[in-house]
Amino acid sequence: MTALLTLTVLVLVGIAIWQMTKIFELSQVKTAENTEIANDTDNKYNGYLLFAFLIFIYGITIFSFAKYSKVLLPEASSAHGGEYDQLMWVSFGIIFFVQTITQALLHYFGYKYRGEKGKKALFFADNDRLEFIWTIIPVIVLAGLILWGLYTWTNIMDINDEDDPLIVELYAQQFNWTARYGGQDNVLGEASVRLIDINRANVLGLDEADPNGEDDVIVKELHLPVGRKVNFMMRSQDVLHSAYMPHFRAQMNCVPGMITQFSFTPTVTTEEIRLNPDVVDKVKRTNALRAEWAAEGRPNSEPWEFDYVLLCNKICGKSHYNMQMKIIVESEEEFNKWLAEQKTFKETVMVDDQEQAFNTNDGVAVEPEAEATN
Numbered sequence: 001m002t003a004l005l006t007l008t009v010l011v012l013v014g015i016a017i018w019q020m021t022k023i024f025e026l027s028q029v030k031t032a033e034n035t036e037i038a039n040d041t042d043n044k045y046n047g048y049l050l051f052a053f054l055i056f057i058y059g060i061t062i063f064s065f066a067k068y069s070k071v072l073l074p075e076a077s078s079a080h081g082g083e084y085d086q087l088m089w090v091s092f093g094i095i096f097f098v099q100t101i102t103q104a105l106l107h108y109f110g111y112k113y114r115g116e117k118g119k120k121a122l123f124f125a126d127n128d129r130l131e132f133i134w135t136i137i138p139v140i141v142l143a144g145l146i147l148w149g150l151y152t153w154t155n156i157m158d159i160n161d162e163d164d165p166l167i168v169e170l171y172a173q174q175f176n177w178t179a180r181y182g183g184q185d186n187v188l189g190e191a192s193v194r195l196i197d198i199n200r201a202n203v204l205g206l207d208e209a210d211p212n213g214e215d216d217v218i219v220k221e222l223h224l225p226v227g228r229k230v231n232f233m234m235r236s237q238d239v240l241h242s243a244y245m246p247h248f249r250a251q252m253n254c255v256p257g258m259i260t261q262f263s264f265t266p267t268v269t270t271e272e273i274r275l276n277p278d279v280v281d282k283v284k285r286t287n288a289l290r291a292e293w294a295a296e297g298r299p300n301s302e303p304w305e306f307d308y309v310l311l312c313n314k315i316c317g318k319s320h321y322n323m324q325m326k327i328i329v330e331s332e333e334e335f336n337k338w339l340a341e342q343k344t345f346k347e348t349v350m351v352d353d354q355e356q357a358f359n360t361n362d363g364v365a366v367e368p369e370a371e372a373t374n
């Protein structure tokens with residue numbers, strides 16, 4: 001209500017100012033010097049203003065680079081990430097170079113050829129050579145970028161079973177992620193949304209008749225072995241979600257009713273990325289802020305440690321912002337040890353209400369009722 005009243009008052013004030021300006025204009029005596037046609041002085045001022053604007057856009061560009069470069073992602077932690085970043089930086093570089101030169105020319109010519117009494121513009125219909133130059137250069141540059149982009153994309157999206165990839169299912173639902181591993185055989189059991197049985201903690205709808213599913217491992221924390229290719233199979237239970245793993249330069253939509261795929265090889269372990277200078281700096285800055293919060297007694301102020309994260313990158317509902325899962329990249333041995341410690345689907349699917357539902361981070365059983373309200 002207050003917002004509506006404030007808005008009404010603002011609109012009314014706006015109308016009043018507009019009306020007053022009109023009255024003021026009408027009351028001005030029109031003389032020869034006081035016309036609405038720009039004279040030499042007006043044109044000169046506008047010319048200088050163009051220069052001022054040019055300095056402003058260069059200034060704000062330099063300022064943004066200096067102040068906000070630190071919020072960029074650290075170096076990529078996946079095998080394809082370097083190629084992806086290179087494409088982005090080359091595109092950025094070309095755009096930055098062209099924009100710096102064209103803006104300078106645009107504003108300089110705006111000033112140089114400003115209106116002056118007695119000055120007449122030169123008219124010519126066309127110039128074939130000029131038109132050729134300013135058509136062919138962008139065509140070559142853009143075609144190059146597009147071809148390079150297509151080549152990179154095809155390389156990244158070449159999902160195959162070569163090199164014995166680890167098969168992981170990412171299951172999205174409002175508003176959390178669940179991961180499933182194929183277990184010892186690395187083969188995922190059949191699953192369908194129709195087979196979900198919350199009361200028995202079959203939260204992903206695994207087909208209990210499929211022997212491949214028996215040793216599947218369902219978890220709430222994604223562990224990946226470094227240096228081994230991972231093929232992700234994504235499903236969604238309800239709406240469009242998007243599995244986004246920014247540090248690995250990976251993103252794929254999760255679409256209800258179908259399985260989508262993405263594949264990458266993690267190359268940097270969690271332990272190693274924590275030593276990356278950019279990450280160290282980010283953690284330091286965040287913890288300085290958190291220390292201030294702690295002094296004020298605000299929540300979420302305990303010191304933070306960097307972890308890779310899987311986020312949702314489609315606005316899928318009110319808690320979309322918090323739809324995330326921790327990712328841990330570790331050595332093959334650590335990964336195998338961790339996987340062996342997890343209970344399999346056969347062990348966790350509920351036989352009675354007293355059993356643990358499925359693997360949770362702290363080993364606390366998920367209440368079937370709590371799960372059902374999700």
Ligand SMILES: [Cu+2]
Nearest residue numbers: 241312316323
């Ligand atoms: Cu989502």
